[in-house]
Amino acid sequence: MADPRTIAELGQALAAGRVTAALVAERCLEAIAAQNASLNAFISVLADEARAQAREADAAIAAGRRRGPLHGVPISLKDLIDVRGVATTAASRVREGHVAAGDATVVRRLRAAGAVIVGKTNLHEFALGTTNEDSAFGPARHPLDPSRSPGGSSGGSAASVATEMAYASIGSDTGGSIRIPSAACGLVGLKPTVGAVPTDGVVPLSTTMDHVGPMCRSVEDAQLLFDVLRGEPPAAAPAREARGIRLGLLREYFMALLDAGVAGAFEDACARLRAAGVEISEVSIPHAGDIAPIYLHIVLPEAAAYHAVTLEHRADAYTANVRLRLEMGRYILAEDYVRALRGREVLKTEVDAALEGVDGLLLPSLPIAAPRIGAETVRIGGSDEPVRNVMLRLTQLFNITGHPAITVPCGTTADTLPVGAQIAGRLGADAALLAVARALEPHLGPGTSR
Amino acid sequence: MTITLWLEHAIQDADRRGLPALRPLLEALARATSALRNAGWNADATGQLDPRRDG
Numbered sequence: 001m002a003d004p005r006t007i008a009e010l011g012q013a014l015a016a017g018r019v020t021a022a023l024v025a026e027r028c029l030e031a032i033a034a035q036n037a038s039l040n041a042f043i044s045v046l047a048d049e050a051r052a053q054a055r056e057a058d059a060a061i062a063a064g065r066r067r068g069p070l071h072g073v074p075i076s077l078k079d080l081i082d083v084r085g086v087a088t089t090a091a092s093r094v095r096e097g098h099v100a101a102g103d104a105t106v107v108r109r110l111r112a113a114g115a116v117i118v119g120k121t122n123l124h125e126f127a128l129g130t131t132n133e134d135s136a137f138g139p140a141r142h143p144l145d146p147s148r149s150p151g152g153s154s155g156g157s158a159a160s161v162a163t164e165m166a167y168a169s170i171g172s173d174t175g176g177s178i179r180i181p182s183a184a185c186g187l188v189g190l191k192p193t194v195g196a197v198p199t200d201g202v203v204p205l206s207t208t209m210d211h212v213g214p215m216c217r218s219v220e221d222a223q224l225l226f227d228v229l230r231g232e233p234p235a236a237a238p239a240r241e242a243r244g245i246r247l248g249l250l251r252e253y254f255m256a257l258l259d260a261g262v263a264g265a266f267e268d269a270c271a272r273l274r275a276a277g278v279e280i281s282e283v284s285i286p287h288a289g290d291i292a293p294i295y296l297h298i299v300l301p302e303a304a305a306y307h308a309v310t311l312e313h314r315a316d317a318y319t320a321n322v323r324l325r326l327e328m329g330r331y332i333l334a335e336d337y338v339r340a341l342r343g344r345e346v347l348k349t350e351v352d353a354a355l356e357g358v359d360g361l362l363l364p365s366l367p368i369a370a371p372r373i374g375a376e377t378v379r380i381g382g383s384d385e386p387v388r389n390v391m392l393r394l395t396q397l398f399n400i401t402g403h404p405a406i407t408v409p410c411g412t413t414a415d416t417l418p419v420g421a422q423i424a425g426r427l428g429a430d431a432a433l434l435a436v437a438r439a440l441e442p443h444l445g446p447g448t449s450r
Numbered sequence: 451m452t453i454t455l456w457l458e459h460a461i462q463d464a465d466r467r468g469l470p471a472l473r474p475l476l477e478a479l480a481r482a483t484s485a486l487r488n489a490g491w492n493a494d495a496t497g498q499l500d501p502r503r504d505g
Contacts, residue, residue, distance in 0.1 A: 290489045293482040300479075320471075328475050331460045332483075333451065339486050346491045 003027070007167050007221040011069040014061060021061070021072030025054035025116050028074040031165045032119065039141045039150075041159035043079045043089055045119040050074065053116040060114065069224045071114030076166035078154050079120035080127060080203035081212075083107055090203045091125045091135035093317040094310050104201025106170060106212055106229050113228045118166050122156030125322045127172055127205045128303060129153055130180055130391035131371065134319040139373055143185060144417065148370040151181030151391070157215050158185040168216035168225055174205040175295060176366075176395025179407040182215050183365035183420025186409045188437075189215045190222045191395075192430050194402030197229045206302040209295075209399040219408060219438040226430060237435035242443055243277030245436055247423070248358040253288035254394055257380055259368045261413030266364045269410035269421055269444050273362075276443040280362065283354040285397070287346055292389065294347065295396045297332055297340035304329030348401040355403075355426055360436050365407035365420035367393055394422060404430045406437045410445040421445075453480050453487070 004010035004019070013019045029047050036042050057072035077083065080090045082100035084107075089095045103111065110117065122140040124132045132140045132155030140155040142148040143162045150159045154171030158181035161169050171178040173191040182189025190213045197212045204210055214225035227233075249270070255263070274280060285291075304311070307326045315323055354361055367390050368378050377384040398405040403424050410421035421444050425433030451459075457480040464472040 287489065287491065290485065293486040293489075296479065296482050297486055324469070324472055324475055327464070327469060327472055328479055331456075331463075331476060331479070333456065336483055336486060339489075339492060342493075343486065343489060343491060346489075 006218045007069060007073050007216065007224055008218065010073055010167060011071070014072045015066055021054040021057035021116060022051065024072065025050050025074050025118065028118050028165055031163060035163050035165065038146055039143060039159045039163065040138050041121055041140050041156040041165060042076070042119045043091065043122050043137050043156070044086060046086065046117055050116050050118045057114050057116060067114040070110065070228055072116060074116045074118045074166050075110060076119055076121050076157060076160040076169040077107065077117060078123050078157050078169065078171045080123060080172060081107060081170060082201040083117060083120065086120065088203060089136070091123045091137055093136045094314055102201065105198040107201065109228050109231050121160050121169060124153035124155065125319050126203065127153040127174060127177055128322050128325055130176065130388050132156065133373055134321045136319065141373070142370045145370070147372055149373050151184035151366070151370060153177040154215060155181050158182055158187055161187055161215055161217065168214055168221060170212060171215050172202060173211045173213060173399065174209050174299065175392045175399050178213050178215055179365050179395050179405065179420070179422060180391055183407045184370040184418060186418030187215055187217060188219055188222050188406065188408055189213070190226060190406045191398060191404065192226060193404045193428050196430055204306055206299040208302060209299060211399065219406070219434060219441045222406065223434045226434065237431040240435050240439040242273065242439045245439060246279045246358040247360055247362040248283035248354050249280050250285065250361055250363040251282050252284055254363045257367055257385065257390065257393060258364060259380055261369060261415070262364055262367060262419050265411035265413060265419040266421060272443045273440060278440065283358065283361065285347065285350045285354060287350060290343055291347065291397050291400065294340045294343035295400055297336050298344065298400065300329030301332045301337050344400050347397065351397070351401045351403055360433060361424040363422050364394055365422040366391060369413045369415065369417035369419065398424050403427055404433050406433060408437055408441050408444050453484050456480070
């Protein structure tokens, strides 16, 4: 029998005694040992701890005390999430000597659900970047092509799940850092509604736009993980079928700057959705052109406030690019930050309006396929565009407004690099969004490769 | 403070602090700030819409 591919499948196999948590954890550790040197996905591997947690999970199952669908499931954590007794590096030399005094709330919840923590994954330093290149531990690399970035900032998390080093990873998303690498690596990634999942014990980037969420291999897995992370009883919305689902397609600004391969895969996916009976109509965000300036004037000063002391006293410990971006935030005037907060309310109203009469908003997740490591610009439609700006372009809106958004694989480019479709839902209606995404998933694309 | 004056001061300060590499980033930020200030949803103290702004 083939190894279970998803958490849902693994949970059934564990509950039925077809595999043990110890064996599953060992296979993940073997995958890490075999591939981490080339992909640089993990900053720290918690092998002994994972083996001990897996043995405990097996003993509990044998005693009839299975705790639920995550029981015995190997999971990785982006290394800006605190695990008691382990360094939280945030991929920065600034954090040298740090040891977490306690678990982040999300880690406590994962442990209570019986998950096995296999290690902590590489990221763009302090989550301030989209490629994972600026890391004190060197860049994480794309599983399908190591000359490319897996996306970021949760790049190591995506690489770990795509290569079976873990069944899922917990990432953070301030401008797209769960959805961008998930899309680039052919995974499902959920940015929940702002505030739905606690961020305490997670190194902040932008306190009003930080989100914590799952990166995994199916929408069903995202639902299982989300239920545990939010710490409340499961709130699954009724299952739906694709026929009759209504989606608002965001075109204009959102489709104006797309790589041809991404555009082709996305349009093909839209055609498959229509053939399945999904009703797609165009909607707009009137002030979409202001998204990037609003985002910049919130994220940079909020990040600069957190880093102000270390920028003064340990500036050389940052990577050069991240230091410069943090320094930018120190020059933004308070009046412009307030203007951006006003802009946030405008965009929030416009997203709410676009959602009226539809079940979700549909747009690509990432305008380009995984970029080459070291590339500063990417050529789209005859012009050279900055990689960072392009990669944030389609995701940052929902960090500003707080609406939940999920990326689901929707095909590949001619180079066989994954492409993701993004679906956004109403504030607080994460379960409804997941139900829609689950219904659409089989029609969007083939899912992640193994 | 006008964006022109802000940018001039910011670049001078960055140079003084030994961060000349900040200049192009500050220039890009100035363009973003200009877009932010000209967005149609900004209120002003006159209570009247500025015709330079979009809808």
